[in-house]
Amino acid sequence: MNSSSGTTSGGGRANKTGNSLEQFVEHKLKEHGYTEFWDHKRQVFANRTTIGGKQYGKQIYCGKSIYETDRKCDFLVLNQEKWPDGLIIECKWQQSSGSVDEKYPFAFFNICKIGVPTVVLLDGNGYKPAAMRWLKEQAHPQRALIAVYNMVEFQTAVNNGFLG
Secondary structure: OOOOOOOOOHHHHHHHHHHHHHHHHHHHHHHOOOEEOOOOHHHHOOOOOOOOOOEEEEEEEEEEOOOOOEEEEEEEEEEOOOEEEEEEEEEEEOOOOOOHHHHHHHHHHHHHHHOOOEEEEEEOOOOOHHHHHHHHHHOOOOOOEEEEEOHHHHHHHHHOOOOO
C-alpha cells in the first residue's frame, strides 16, 4: 500500500499476492514436517546433497542465470530420501494480464542450466493459457523441470506424497 495516497500500486499488489502463493507453499512444507533452514544460506545450495533432515530455505542462491548473474530460487527443499539432489519450487503469481508469461522461457532456460529438479507453481489466472500450456509441455519427470502446477494441482500432488 502506498502510504501517501492510501492506494496499492500494481507492483505492490503483485508482491502481496505473490507472497500469498509463497506462504501457501511454506505452509504445505511445514505441514509435512519441514523446518526452515536459516544458517549459511549462501552455501546451502552447494552443500544440498550432504544436509540431512527435512528442511527448506527461502530465496536461496542457486547458481548463475543464463546471463551469468546470481540466481535465487523461491524455495530449496532438502530431503535426501525423497530428493537426493534437492528440489526447487518457483512461485509465479499473475492475477491480471501482464508480462509474467514472457518470463517463462527465461525461467525455463535457467532451470535447465541449474539442472536441479524444479517445480513451477503458477496461479492467479492472469497468464496467457498458451504460455502456461507451453511451460507445461517443457516439464518431464526425468528432466530439470519436473512439473508445472497451479495451486489445486500442487495440493493434489502434495496429498499424494509429492513432498515426502
